[in-house]
Amino acid sequence: MADQWVRLELDLNAFDADRFEAYVTRCLDEGIRLTTLAELGDTPEHRRALYELNKECSADIPERGEFFSYEEFCTRRFDAPSYDPRGVVLALDGDDWIGMAATSRHEDFLFNEMTGVRASYRGRGVSVAMKTFGMRFAGVCGVRRIRTFHHPANDSAIGMNRTMGYTDTG
Numbered sequence: 342m343a344d345q346w347v348r349l350e351l352d353l354n355a356f357d358a359d360r361f362e363a364y365v366t367r368c369l370d371e372g373i374r375l376t377t378l379a380e381l382g383d384t385p386e387h388r389r390a391l392y393e394l395n396k397e398c399s400a401d402i403p404e405r406g407e408f409f410s411y412e413e414f415c416t417r418r419f420d421a422p423s424y425d426p427r428g429v430v431l432a433l434d435g436d437d438w439i440g441m442a443a444t445s446r447h448e449d450f451l452f453n454e455m456t457g458v459r460a461s462y463r464g465r466g467v468s469v470a471m472k473t474f475g476m477r478f479a480g481v482c483g484v485r486r487i488r489t490f491h492h493p494a495n496d497s498a499i500g501m502n503r504t505m506g507y508t509d510t511g
């Protein structure tokens with residue numbers, strides 16, 4: 342794994358909501374529905390589907406290595422006190438889960454746990470749409486900052502976050 346993560350933060354006071362809500366509208370116009378795990382139902386079946394999607398997308402993260410077993414994933418994600426299904430955004434094309442943007446809840450910020458879009462849906466603004474949609478959860482939590490970090494070779498993830506206004510935290 343990298344020893345020089347790219348650490349980024351978004352200040353929601355500086356977020357250009359009008360510009361990025363257009364990505365949400367575009368997704369909906371293209372028939373892609375945005376929802377959350379809480380809305381869809383935080384059920385064992387849906388947790389397993391989230392795992393499968395996360396595993397598939399994580400295969401494209403540089404140097405990610407072997408993905409967690411389902412049991413490890415449950416412990417790390419669902420059993421963590423920072424877990425809240427309202428912070429897990431999903432993009433659906435019909436019944437197919439095609440994207441996820443999962444955050445966890447911390448005292449004064451949200452953390453981006455994982456953003457992933459199935460390969461055949463990339464480059465259409467789905468990740469930006471999901472993350473913009475997910476900012477409603479920041480409002481619910483009363484936080485104004487969202488943090489993330491990436492492998493320095495993950496150009497698409499870093500580029501996507503910079504496009505949204507994330508800046509380096511050093």
Ligand SMILES: CC(C)(COP(=O)(O)OP(=O)(O)OC[C@H]1O[C@@H](n2cnc3c(N)ncnc32)[C@H](O)[C@@H]1OP(=O)(O)O)[C@@H](O)C(=O)NCCC(=O)NCCS
Pocket residue numbers: 398399401402403454455456457458459462463464465466467468469470491495496497498499500501502504
């Ligand atoms: C990172 C990822 C989620 C991006 O999803 P996506 O839906 O294809 O991204 P978008 O189409 O919303 O791109 C949004 C913006 O990112 C920027 N971007 C995308 N790819 C880029 C690249 N390779 N280099 C630089 N910027 C890039 C662009 O500015 C783009 O906006 P624009 O199309 O309006 O110019 C997707 O590539 C993925 O699932 N990768 C594998 C998993 C991963 O690495 N996740 C991140 C770690 S948690």
